[in-house]
Amino acid sequence: MVDLAPFVAPRPAEYAPIPKPLKRRDLRGRSIPSGPRNPLLTLQFQKDTPGFLRSARDRYGDCVSFYLGGQLFIGAFSPEMVNEVTVSKQHQFIKGVGFDRMRKVLGTGLLTNEEPIHLRHRRLMQSPFHISKISSYADTMLALTRKHISTWRDGDVVALGPEMMALTFDIVADILFGTDISADTTKVQRAMHIAIDRIERTMLPGLDRFDHLNIPYFRKFGSAANELHEVATRIVNERITQGIKRDDLMGVLLEATTPDGEKLSAREVSDETLTLILSGHETTANVLTWVFSYLSENPKYWSELAKEADLVLSKSGEETFAKDLLAAPLTSAIFNEVMRLCPPVWVAPRRALEDLTLGGVAIPKGAHVLVSQYVTHRDERYFVEPDTFKPERWFGDFEKSLPRGAYFPFGAGTRKCLGDQFALLEGRIIILEIARRMSLTLTSAFPQPQPRATYRPKGAVPMRVSLI
Numbered sequence: 253m254v255d256l257a258p259f260v261a262p263r264p265a266e267y268a269p270i271p272k273p274l275k276r277r278d279l280r281g282r283s284i285p286s287g288p289r290n291p292l293l294t295l296q297f298q299k300d301t302p303g304f305l306r307s308a309r310d311r312y313g314d315c316v317s318f319y320l321g322g323q324l325f326i327g328a329f330s331p332e333m334v335n336e337v338t339v340s341k342q343h344q345f346i347k348g349v350g351f352d353r354m355r356k357v358l359g360t361g362l363l364t365n366e367e368p369i370h371l372r373h374r375r376l377m378q379s380p381f382h383i384s385k386i387s388s389y390a391d392t393m394l395a396l397t398r399k400h401i402s403t404w405r406d407g408d409v410v411a412l413g414p415e416m417m418a419l420t421f422d423i424v425a426d427i428l429f430g431t432d433i434s435a436d437t438t439k440v441q442r443a444m445h446i447a448i449d450r451i452e453r454t455m456l457p458g459l460d461r462f463d464h465l466n467i468p469y470f471r472k473f474g475s476a477a478n479e480l481h482e483v484a485t486r487i488v489n490e491r492i493t494q495g496i497k498r499d500d501l502m503g504v505l506l507e508a509t510t511p512d513g514e515k516l517s518a519r520e521v522s523d524e525t526l527t528l529i530l531s532g533h534e535t536t537a538n539v540l541t542w543v544f545s546y547l548s549e550n551p552k553y554w555s556e557l558a559k560e561a562d563l564v565l566s567k568s569g570e571e572t573f574a575k576d577l578l579a580a581p582l583t584s585a586i587f588n589e590v591m592r593l594c595p596p597v598w599v600a601p602r603r604a605l606e607d608l609t610l611g612g613v614a615i616p617k618g619a620h621v622l623v624s625q626y627v628t629h630r631d632e633r634y635f636v637e638p639d640t641f642k643p644e645r646w647f648g649d650f651e652k653s654l655p656r657g658a659y660f661p662f663g664a665g666t667r668k669c670l671g672d673q674f675a676l677l678e679g680r681i682i683i684l685e686i687a688r689r690m691s692l693t694l695t696s697a698f699p700q701p702q703p704r705a706t707y708r709p710k711g712a713v714p715m716r717v718s719l720i
């Protein structure tokens with residue numbers, strides 16, 4: 253078989269076939285949930301998708317329907333429905349709109365893969381992301397954070413958005429490839445930026461039809477995907493042909509075997525590597541930029557955080573370091589609250605493979621189904637004053653008191669984020685190391701959201717550094 257680059261590779265034949273989209277005429281005589289039907293709907297959806305979904309829920313309830321590009325979409329917002337889509341009925345869905353386009357960059361990496369290939373890879377990749385292994389990355393995360401912020405001087409104004417993006421990129425790249433990527437860092441970062449920007453600018457179905465057009469917007473998407481594929485393939489092939497063995501994450505992926513001796517091919521390692529870089533830096537960088545924006549608005553937390561930092565970071569190098577970091581109460585509460593209000597993955601699109609029910613409501617085969625962290629995390633039945641930043645709500649057993657599916661920043665089920673512990677650890681380290689040395693203050697208004705494939709803050713988010 254010719255090993256085509258992801259951008260032009262066909263959808264793997266092992267995946268379940270994509271069901272036919274449902275048009276209005278297919279649904280005559282069938283009962284579907286109510287929802288907005290106005291002629292400006294597509295425009296409203298495009299302009300502010302999270303806001304559109306939230307107001308649809310407020311008006312029509314936990315299960316709503318609407319048409320985009322003439323195709324039926326269902327929004328499923330109650331915790332019960334979220335749990336059904338992501339866990340108890342997950343096998344009745346495949347990933348939905350946007351993911352075919354993402355596959356052009358990430359090939360058959362975990363994020364975009366479908367069964368049966370997905371579970372095979374997931375089993376192979378689980379162990380390097382187990383908390384026992386993640387802990388060994390804590391010292392690298394701390395060292396890179398220190399190096400990165402050591403150039404910030406008192407009174408400097410730093411572009412926090414790009415700074416957090418560069419730092420989380422360096423961390424994931426170092427842990428994945430060690431020094432192998434140094435020469436290509438700028439190229440990879442630039443190509444990643446273009447790919448992320450263009451993967452899911454819109455959730456309108458059918459955008460991938462235009463990817464072959466000779467229009468700069470689409471052409472650049474193609475070249476970014478190909479550049480990333482070339483760099484990752486080259487590094488993997490060099491390791492294999494030169495017999496280089498390293499104990500970084502790529503080394504672990506190259507060696508990983510199932511109990512019956514199965515391994516990932518070079519091409520699969522390359523796709524997984526790109527998947528880990530892409531999913532492993534922008535998400536965490538966004539949360540951190542939002543965290544420091546909220547701290548700037550709520551400066552009372554800085555001194556408490558600095559105390560927590562002194563206590564926890566002094567244990568660096570000790571065996572319990574990662575555990576202590578993950579348990580740091582105020583940092584954890586702030587991180588949780590920011591992932592509630594600004595979930596980096598704010599919507600998870602799926603396609604129903606068969607007729608089924610969600611929360612007792614009939615959903616037809618072929619429907620696009622959207623669960624949304626943004627909407628469900630702001631449900632006033634579970635979160636009092638849902639739009640207010642209140643880290644204290646997370647103290648004690650609050651998270652345990654929530655029904656399943658009410659809070660799911662990392663998703664759930666077999667498609668749950670592989671890097672959740674990695675992100676939690678990295679996030680804690682960066683917040684605490686910054687709080688130990690300084691406070692940061694926004695020099696302009698609180699950032700506006702710019703929801704793309706992730707829930708980004710708009711612009712560079714400039715902040716003034718005040719060293720302690």
Ligand code: HEM
Pocket residue numbers: 347362363364374424527528531532533535536539591595596597600601660661662663664666667668669670671672674675
């Ligand atoms: C705060 C940071 C992060 C958040 C909020 C987050 C969130 C998510 C969510 C919601 C999913 C599921 C998407 C879906 O159901 O369609 C996901 C999947 C994934 N994430 Fe993360 N993520 C974060 C950081 C990371 C990091 C640091 C890594 C790796 C180093 C990572 C690797 C992955 C992978 C590989 C998947 C696909 C898992 C699978 O389908 O088996 N993520 N992430």
